[in-house]
Structure formats: C-alpha cells, structure tokens
Amino acid sequence: MRRSGTSSVTTACNYGVPQGSSLGPLCFNLYIAPLSSVIDSFGVRHHQCADDTQMYIAASKDDLKVNIDTLEKCTTAVHQWLLHNHLQQNPTKSEAILFIAARGRQSVDHAPSLQVSDAVIQPSATIRSLGVTLDRHLTFDQHVANVCKACYFPIRALRHVRQSLPDDVARIVACSIVGSRLDYCNSLFVGRTDCNFKKLQRVQNTLARVVLRAGKFEHITPALIQLHGCQSNSVFYTISLQ
Numbered sequence: 653m654r655r656s657g658t659s660s661v662t663t664a665c666n667y668g669v670p671q672g673s674s675l676g677p678l679c680f681n682l683y684i685a686p687l688s689s690v691i692d693s694f695g696v697r698h699h700q701c702a703d704d705t706q707m708y709i710a711a712s713k714d715d716l717k718v719n720i721d722t723l724e725k726c727t728t729a730v731h732q733w734l735l736h737n738h739l740q741q742n743p744t745k746s747e748a749i750l751f752i753a754a755r756g757r758q759s760v761d762h763a764p765s766l767q768v769s770d771a772v773i774q775p776s777a778t779i780r781s782l783g784v785t786l787d788r789h790l791t792f793d794q795h796v797a798n799v800c801k802a803c804y805f806p807i808r809a810l811r812h813v814r815q816s817l818p819d820d821v822a823r824i825v826a827c828s829i830v831g832s833r834l835d836y837c838n839s840l841f842v843g844r845t846d847c848n849f850k851k852l853q854r855v856q857n858t859l860a861r862v863v864l865r866a867g868k869f870e871h872i873t874p875a876l877i878q879l880h881g882c883q884s885n886s887v888f889y890t891i892s893l894q
Contacts, residue, residue, distance in 0.1 A: 665739050683737070690733050694726040701782065705730070720764050726816065727768045743771035745845055749779045761801070786835050792840055794846040803830050803855045811862045819863075826863050 669676040680703070691707060699706045707726060711719035734741050748766045763889045766773045767833045778794050785795040806829040814822060834852065841848070860866065860875045 684739070687730065687733060690729050691726055694722055696723060696726045696727065706781065716764070720766065724767050731768075741768075743768050743773065746771075746773055747779045748773045748775045749777075749786065750775050750788060751786075751790060784840065792844055793838070793848065796844070796851055799833055799836075800847070800851050800855050803833050804858070806830055807855075807859055807862055810859075814862055814865060822863050826859055830859050 669679050684700070684703075687705065688698070688700065691705075696707050696709055698708070705722065707730075709719045709723055731741050734852050746768045748768075750764075765775065778785050780786075785792075785798050810826060810829070811824070817825065834855065841852070856876070857872045860872060861868070861870075864875050865879065866872070866875050
C-alpha cells in the first residue's frame with residue numbers, strides 16, 4: 653500500500669489472498685475450481701457461489717439410504733481435498749435439508765442425518781440460499797414472512813422522517829429500501845397461497861399510506877393507482893389475488 657509517497661511494509665503472502673483485494677474473489681474462484689471435478693466423480697450435482705458449495709441429489713424412498721451414503725462419501729472427499737489445499741471446511745455452518753414432493757410427504761417417516769467432517773448434521777426445516785428461505789415442502793411461507801419482516805422495519809423508519817422528505821424523494825426511498833426487497837426473486841411467488849399474497853399486499857398498502865401520508869382508514873386503491881403512475885424508478889404495484 654502506498655500513500656503520500658510512503659509505502660507500507662511488504663509482507664509475503666504464501667497462502668490465500670489479501671482481504672479486500674480486487675483480484676481476491678477471482679483468484680479464489682480459480683483456486684477452488686478443481687473441486688467441481690471431485691464432486692462430479694461421485695455423480696452428485698452441485699452449485700458453487702464464492703465460498704458456498706451446494707450439493708444435491710434426487711432420490712426416492714427406496715434408494716434414499718444409498719444416495720445418502722453416496723453424498724456422505726462425496727463430502728468426505730471434499731473435506732480431504734480442502735485439507736490437501738490448505739482450506740478448512742466449517743461443519744457448524746453446513747446445513748442439510750430434505751425436499752419432499754406433495755405426494756410423498758406421508759411416505760417419508762423422517763429425514764436422515766448426514767455425516768460431514770466428523771460432525772453429524774441434522775436436516776433443517778428451512779435453509780437460506782442466496783437470500784431466499786427454502787422450506788421442506790417449498791411453500792415459501794417462511795420466505796414470505798421473512799420478506800415482510802424485513803420490509804416493515806424500514807417502513808417504520810421512513811414514517812418517522814416522512815415529514816422532512818419531499819414527495820418525490822419519499823417515493824424513491826420507498827422503492828429503493830422496500831420495493832427492492834419485494835421484487836427480489838418475486839418469480840418464486842407464482843402459485844403461492846392467497847394468505848401469502850395478502851401478507852405481501854399489506855406491506856405495499858402500508859408503504860403507500862406512509863408515502864402519501866394517507867389515513868389508516870382511507871381506501872388504499874386510489875393511493876396505489878396514484879403511485880403506479882409516477883416515474884419508472886418509483887413504481888408501486890398491486891398483487892392480484894387469483
């Protein structure tokens with residue numbers, strides 16, 4: 653590092669990359685790229701996102717035990733590869749979940765545990781993947797609840813400062829801090845229950861009342877129509893219930 657004509661002390665980096673460096677993420681991805689071939693050798697599908705590796709298999713009740721054994725062998729090989737390449741797997745941050753189709757919910761008695769790096773991982777009811785909460789039956793009930801909870805906090809903060817903001821600024825702030833949360837992966841909401849849609853709609857209704865400073869008992873439809881006609885960076889919309 654160099655600043656005001658003075659350089660910092662040079663330190664040799666034999667392993668890893670300096671934290672915060674521009675090439676750090678790219679170098680790390682190149683470094684762990686061979687891990688894909690280790691996982692593929694067991695016939696296990698996987699996704700890699702930075703330092704997060706997700707492995708998954710499809711199995712029926714009859715061959716569930718065999719597939720679980722294969723997955724455990726794969727995780728053991730992954731653990732050995734990481735140790736050989738001076739990396740450490742953290743079993744406390746490892747999670748497992750068993751997704752069950754609707755027609756098979758009654759046939760699966762319980763979800764078996766997994767052995768990961770000498771640690772037993774019990775299957776979770778929900779897991780978080782790239783900001784989306786997935787449950788065993790893919791109902792997305794917990795995800796909707798998390799989205800609503802994350803939206804109401806900034807809405808309350810916006811209500812406290814609303815009197816100090818011009819109308820156009822209030823719309824932009826509302827869309828940036830709340831609308832972006834509602835829009836994130838919103839294609840997953842297709843086919844969800846009316847109950848979940850109503851929860852999301854209440855978030856938008858509350859936000860519209862704050863932005864337009866509408867009363868609690870005023871009809872919300874005119875407010876949503878008014879906000880829908882504003883600029884493209886401040887669009888409000890109504891989720892229709894089918």
